[in-house]
Amino acid sequence: MALIFDNCLIPQGSGTNLMYGGCCCSFECIVTNTEESDIEISDFVVVFNNGLFAINYFSILYNGSTVTAPFTVGAGQSFLIGGEYCAGSVADTDTLVVEALIDGTTVELFNFDFEAIDMSTTVDTPSIDFGTVNLNTINPVNITITNPTVCCYNYAISTDCVDLTIVPILTEKLCLDGFESVAITWQPTTAGPISCNVYIDTGCQQLVIPITGTAVEAPTPPSGGNNVSGKRTVVDCPTGDCRLFNPQPGFAQTTKNAINQISRATRPKGGPGRGTNFR
Numbered sequence: 253m254a255l256i257f258d259n260c261l262i263p264q265g266s267g268t269n270l271m272y273g274g275c276c277c278s279f280e281c282i283v284t285n286t287e288e289s290d291i292e293i294s295d296f297v298v299v300f301n302n303g304l305f306a307i308n309y310f311s312i313l314y315n316g317s318t319v320t321a322p323f324t325v326g327a328g329q330s331f332l333i334g335g336e337y338c339a340g341s342v343a344d345t346d347t348l349v350v351e352a353l354i355d356g357t358t359v360e361l362f363n364f365d366f367e368a369i370d371m372s373t374t375v376d377t378p379s380i381d382f383g384t385v386n387l388n389t390i391n392p393v394n395i396t397i398t399n400p401t402v403c404c405y406n407y408a409i410s411t412d413c414v415d416l417t418i419v420p421i422l423t424e425k426l427c428l429d430g431f432e433s434v435a436i437t438w439q440p441t442t443a444g445p446i447s448c449n450v451y452i453d454t455g456c457q458q459l460v461i462p463i464t465g466t467a468v469e470a471p472t473p474p475s476g477g478n479n480v481s482g483k484r485t486v487v488d489c490p491t492g493d494c495r496l497f498n499p500q501p502g503f504a505q506t507t508k509n510a511i512n513q514i515s516r517a518t519r520p521k522g523g524p525g526r527g528t529n530f531r
Contacts (some may be wrong), residue, residue, distance in 0.1 A: 256286055274338075275401075275403065275457055276338035276339070281334070283332070283352075291325055295321045301348075307337050345365070348365075380395075381464045386469070391439065404425050404426065406454070407453070408453045415438060415441055420434065438465060449462055
C-alpha cells in the first residue's frame with residue numbers, strides 16, 4: 253500500500269474504538285506516503301459505513317496548509333487528516349471507512365470499528381450505602397473513573413447531598429486508559445437518613461450514583477467506670493497484704509497448731525518408712 257496511518261485510531265482487526273453514546277470528539281491521523289516517488293491523492297473520503305455514527309467535518313493539512321483532493325504528496329512525506337465524529341446511541345456499532353484514490357487508479361481502504369458505550373461501565377461503584385454511622389464521624393468511600401474511549405474528557409463531579417465532600421470535583425483531562433480516584437466523604441451533623449445523588453458529567457453524558465445511609469446519635473457510655481453490675485469485682489486489701497484477710501487475732505497460728513496435733517496422732521510409729529501402727 254502506498255499509504256500508512258500513524259498516531260491514529262485502532263485499526264479493524266486489532267480492537268474497537270469506544271465512545272460514550274451521544275458524545276462527539278475530535279480526531280487526528282498522520283498519513284504517510286511510503287512510495288519512493290510522488291503520488292497524487294486523486295480523491296479522499298472519510299465516512300461511517302452504517303450511518304449510526306457521523307462525521308461532522310474533516311480536513312486535510314499538508315505542508316502547513318489546508319488542501320483538498322486532488323493534491324500531490326512527495327515521497328516519504330506525510331499529511332494530516334483531522335475532524336470531529338459523533339457516536340450514536342449506547343450499544344450502536346459502526347465502521348469508519350477511509351478511502352483514498354491514488355493516481356486516479358488505485359483505491360486504498362482503511363477501516364476502524366467503533367462502539368458506543370454507557371459511562372456506567374467505566375465507573376467502578378454504581379451506588380454507595382454508608383450504612384448506619386454515628387454523628388460527626390468521618391466516613392470515606394473511594395470510586396475510580398476510567399476512560400476507555402478514544403476521546404479526552406474532563407469529568408465534573410457534583411452532589412445534592414448534605415454533609416458530603418468530594419475530592420476532586422473536576423478531574424484532569426482523561427484520555428484513553430486514563431483514570432482518576434475520587435474520594436467521597438460523609439460527615440453527618442444531623443441524625444436521620446440520607447438519600448441523594450452524586451453526579452459525574454462529561455458535558456455530553458451524565459452518570460448518577462445514588463447515595464444512602466443513616467446517621468444516629470453515638471451511644472452514651474455507662475457511668476461508674478468498671479462497676480457495671482453494682483457488685484464488687486475486686487478483693488480489698490485493708491492491710492496492704494492481698495493474701496486472704498481474717499480479722500481474728502491468732503487465727504493462722506491456731507490453725508497451724510491443730511494441723512500439727514493431727515499429724516502426730518496419725519503418724520505411723522517406728523519412724524519414717526516403717527508403718528508399724530496401721531490398724
